[in-house]
Amino acid sequence: MNPIGNLNKIFESRIRLGVMSMLMVNEDVNFNDLKQMLEVTDGNLASHLTTLESNGYIKVHKGFIGRKTNTTYSITKIGEKAFKSHLAALEDMIKFNK
Template sequence: MRVEIDQLNKIFDSRIRIGIMSALMVNEDMNFNDLKALIDATDGNLATHLKTLEEHKFIKVHKGFIGRKTNTVYTVTAAGEKAFRAHLDALEKIIRHIS
């Protein structure tokens, strides 16, 4: 079982980061407010976790405007998808080993 635990990605230890990645894996993109509502996080907390994922190149940020209001949209990168799938695979192996 040690091998599977070593394969877990520490970046995805947070429930908020798992929520962000899960949402972006099943949606082409999501804006800040939709992610905030879905994950039930504060602005600051969500922004911090988004920044971490962006720094690791797991998500991409697209800033724009809708009318005069700013609109920040997030998408998962190929590297982010690969890392998250590997993390989920490791979790599944752990679960199967325990069952």
């Protein structure tokens, strides 16, 4: 069976793939850091974050640093499991096509 069917469509976007990769190795990351590291606009990043949040893959934490709002994101257990499965499917695809 071709492992391509095991890929998660949510992670097909390079931006969502980047967000998940960053959240896998960091406890949380704030909006501005994500935007800077991924080199995307506010609106573009926000729409991808909304997709990840609505699928239960990330959690949004809103707070303040002094008087400035600070929004951070972290990966959920569901998100971690889904992303690891996606990575495993990518590895299986590479092995399948050798």
